[in-house]
Amino acid sequence: MAVSLLVCSLAAAQTTEQLPGFDLERLETNVGRGTLLVGNGELMVPGGLHVSLLGHYQRLPLVLNDGEGDLQVVRNRATALLSAGYGLLPWLEVSAQLPFVLWQQGDDPSLLGLGALAAQGLGTPVLQARLGLLSRRQRHPVDLSADFGVGLPVGNGTALAGDDGPRFHVRMTVGTSLGMVAPSLEAGVLFRPTILLATSDGSAKQGANSEIRLGAALATTGKGLRGELGLRATLSPQVAMDVLGGVRFPLPAGLDASLMAGPGLGGALGAPRFRVLAGVSFHDEPPPKLSFIDENADRELQLALATPDRPPEDERVRPVSTWELNALSRGDSGTAAPQGPQEPLRPYQPTPQERVVLRGVIPFTKGSAELQAVVPLLDQAVLQMSELPRGGTVIIEGHADTEGTDASDMFMSLRRAQAVRRYLVNQGVPATQVRIRGFGAEWPVSAKPATEEERQLNRRAEVIVLTEAVPTSATTQTPTP
Incomplete structure (x- = not known):
């Protein structure tokens, strides 16, 4: 022409x-x-x-x-x-x-x-x-x-x-x-x-x-x-x-x-x-290229996240326990809160029977729990969940900077995790396969942020897509009569 x-x-x-x-x-x-x-x-x-x-x-x-x-x-x-x-x-x-x-x-x-x-x-x-x-x-x-x-x-x-x-x-x-x-x-x-x-x-x-x-x-x-x-x-x-x-x-x-x-x-x-x-x-536009994390390297990363160096002076009295807030976020009801001090909630550590197929971090602005208009990581998670032959689970862990009191930081971290969960469910991921947890400001990437960039790392939601690990070998056992 x-x-x-x-x-x-x-x-x-x-x-x-x-x-x-x-x-x-x-x-x-x-x-x-x-x-x-x-x-x-x-x-x-x-x-x-x-x-x-x-x-x-x-x-x-x-x-x-x-x-x-x-x-x-x-x-x-x-x-x-x-x-x-x-x-x-x-x-x-x-x-x-x-x-x-x-x-x-x-x-x-x-x-x-x-x-x-x-x-x-x-x-x-x-x-x-x-x-x-x-x-x-x-x-x-x-x-x-x-x-x-x-x-x-x-x-x-x-x-x-x-x-x-x-x-x-x-x-x-x-x-x-x-x-x-x-x-x-x-x-x-x-x-x-x-x-x-x-x-x-x-x-x-x-x-x-x-x-x-x-x-x-x-x-x-x-x-x-x-x-x-x-x-x-x-x-x-x-x-x-x-x-x-x-x-x-x-x-x-x-x-x-x-x-x-x-x-x-x-x-x-x-x-x-x-x-x-x-x-x-x-x-x-396709989602970003998938990268599968080595299981051994992933366990080492989980251990590093579970034991960060925290300054002693950062210990603060919390009016509401982490266990109680996360029990509410999961919808637990009908059980009485156990007496005595509870074990502090830690970032999720996959078991040997689980495989991490996708992991990423979504940043949030100060005082906000709203997602940006384009979140390629979540589109990638939706695609991955739809293609997993053995089913999967999404773990969403919300975090906050020291933006307010301990209680307000905890609620902000839960709101961020809930915003990510809402996006995944709206895109077709079954609600029963999405679990959320809030950590408040207890597990920062930077314990003593000195710049705005470091504080942005603490205002985040971590997304982990898990599936059942494929056994390396299969054995057949004959049941005893």
Whole structure:
């Protein structure tokens, strides 16, 4: 299709005076995680795939003045954009975009001494690599990425869809999640050939130049209908700005549909009066690669967790015993609390008849028991539980920093464990196979945290997926009569 459009466009251009070739489009869309206009700095996991097909309508993207009035060279323009992204490594994601001009029409540009435009044509293909610099998955405060891209000079200039030479862009994107909303910002530079449009009165109108591009977006989080608001601005040297708002909603089979519209501001070429974007996208990301822990190494780890070095001055009087709170969390009833001091609850130690197939830690923010929007570890646990042939059990152990009193720390650790349990049960894990325990601040990773990073390690929920160990050898015994 692309080759056919390109050949037809070039054949039509041979009969007229060719316009200086440049790409009229100033709006770039995002491939991968984030909103339709602006990314959020987060990369797809290795093996993740994102494919989208987007339709784009513009009103009055190119208006020139012939000395007597405005000439609407491009009054209406419809384009299509096919894009795909793939996660190669935890810190590397690659993507490609291929645009097409499907239809455009306007006044006759020969009144300005310019050749006629082609109605269709191939746009500028863009290849891009996205590098992850910071990630909230690694307990960084934000997601930060850097994009490096190149635009190939094969677009059709007579359709105002391609520059005369290659173009390059560098862009930084940062994003985070604040409860129900996810803000993101980006800033970059586009390097492209400089093009001037000569008019019949001898003046020159700048058609293309290197640009500074800025963007901001705000999106709601969740799995259902989501709202998006984006702003894109270019400085080159005239200012052009697009403000678009819309929605994104899920479809069956891993598809999403999106619709955005909004006005364009500024007098730069390529800034339309308004735009409308609509399309569908397919997004699929596997859970992180499973790693099976050696049983001997796992027992040594359990012993190390069970006997941490605790400073003597950290011993405090607890108004509520750990045993009583965890008995309530398991739903024990009808039995009287035993008299006398109870054995302190320790982190779970698998028996020789159990095998640990998955272990991980989920961090929490201070004073919060809410999970982040994306928790790959729990999706991996759900997948593993569904594939265990011998059945399995999930142990969830909640922990807290010294955020308050002993009782409040204990309840916070239980709330965190319950939040993880609720997520697993909602994803189909039987409730009878999930056990939770709360430790308060009794088993910190860092006994004397001196930095915020160390305190974050103590605000956690540990997830352990266990299954019955496969016997190394099987013997058959004949019962005695």
